[in-house]
Amino acid sequence: MLKNVAAVVLDGVQPFELGVVCEVFGNDRSDEGLPVYDFAVASAEGPTLASQCGFTLSTPHGLERLEEADLIAVPAGDAYTSRSYPPELLDALRRAVTRGARVLSVCSGVFVLGAAGLLDGRRCTAHWLHARELSERFPRAVVEPDVLYVDEDPVITSAGTAAGIDACLHIVRKEQGPEVANRIARLMVVPPHRDGGQAQYIERPLPKSSCDTVGEVLVWMEEHLDQEVTVEQLAARAHMSPRTFARRFLQETGTTPYRWLLRQRVLLAQELLEATDETMDAIAARTGLGTAAALRHQFVRVLATTPNTYRRTFRGREAV
Template identity: 80%
Template sequence: MLKNVAVALLDGVHPFELGVVCEVFGLDRGDEGLPVYDFAAVSAEGSTLGTHVPGLTVSTPHGLDRLEEADLVVVPAGRAYAVRDYPPELLDALRRVVDRGARVLSVCSGAFVLGAAGLLDGRRCAVHWHHAEMLARQYPRAIVEPDVLYVDEDPVITSAGTASGIDACLHIVRKEHGPEVANAIARRMVVPPHRDGGQAQYIERPLPRSECDTVGEVLVWMERHLDEEVTVEQLAARAHMSPRTFARRFQQETGTTPYRWILRQRVLLAQDLLEASDETMDAIAGRTGFGNAAALRHQFVRSLGTTPQAYRRTFRGPQAA
């Protein structure tokens, strides 16, 4: 049973991500019948640490020895975590935490600390989508999933950016104490106990444009005719190529197939319309080339992990759904 929680701090820690951990595990809610944790903030670099907010510091009397008794050790995000070095003593302590069967959790760029300790090797993991490529490059044995809010590879749990730390912390509470306790804490925090979809719905990532003129004009035409059904043969004819040559050139210059390129652009257009218009699902499906609301919903869920209605609620509020 989870009773003892420690959060490991480094210089440049982000106050919000630290605050998330303190809010879920550090507050005494015993008068409401909720779990009370033996909670401590632990410094890996001196008793007083700077944060990424100028002029704001964090002080704690606890050193790394406090990690040895924790059931859960959390590493929140911090400034330049993707490019800095970490104290070997902290990395050793994190490895010992896992070796003795306790859990570690990272919030956002805290995943880089777990990676440096070798705890992501061979494991699926999450990080803020902005850091996903760098994390995968620095730790090639890690299996980075850029579209999810958190990944539970017990005893190593990783979460994506900022508010995803709340999702992961509540997930741990749910595992340890059941949904009623997690829901009660979520109500106190005025957050949903579980969010639909993953961080894919928050990523700004149009597929890369071609720097070459070979398929550039065709890309422009495709983007202007997303509501039309087209074949590779038709696109190849516009590029004055054979279908086989066109498909090969398209893959080389865009990194994907014509079908996937069109599908992604249609989903992006649907996102824009859901955010900025009051059009019905059928109308949006027609404008984006999906044909009907059912097909739009199917492809939206496959691409973003959430429904068009849930996406609209997220970005425009419940009154727009």
């Protein structure tokens, strides 16, 4: 069970990437009925460090704090792609993985994990700007340059900036379940579900529109995912011609009605697989995907995993 979390920082740490870890694991949300983590920021280079933005931060914790952590997060930092790292830090990371702890990198923090040898033979990711350099510096790593994050438990790596939020929430989902992760996401006002199964990855969910033009239609579509609808029917609800509706929909959501519906159906299927024991046929019917075969096809296409594998990730090996 995930209880003890440490973020380890070096000179030049980037505030946002550190803040992501602090926001997910460092806040006391017990008044919301959510778990409280024993969280600390630990320094790998003395009690006072400079941030990438010029201000300093201090912490009473050194590398000894990593010895008891269930999860060690390594946020990004300035020059992390090319600098050297304290051998004591690399040893601490290796020991953590050996004793069963997880390590997480956010953006260029992945270079620290690479220097510790933790990427050898593992899939991993980083900000797309650093992907080629990561591959060249650590040729035994299997770099996936186009994904939000990769879970190769116990090593989780994430791409730049907000992808770190996705990776942190993914870990919460695995440890405390989807309800806890979703509630934390709502409090953070971020999408609750930009992830895939263990050792899998997904593309970003298509954005929902907050505009008034098609907003009411989007609400109706989401409430009737099990129904087959046409652009003509949706356009009638919006009091537009089909051509105008399709154009407005694309402008305000960035996608077509068909693709938006498909993505929402897959998201609902993910929730049902996580939280219920419903059969694949029942989930396919409730989500409008039709049959278990169609459900499986869309999962493999969109999430690069099967519904059964996805369910086992969040509900244990006994789940069917």
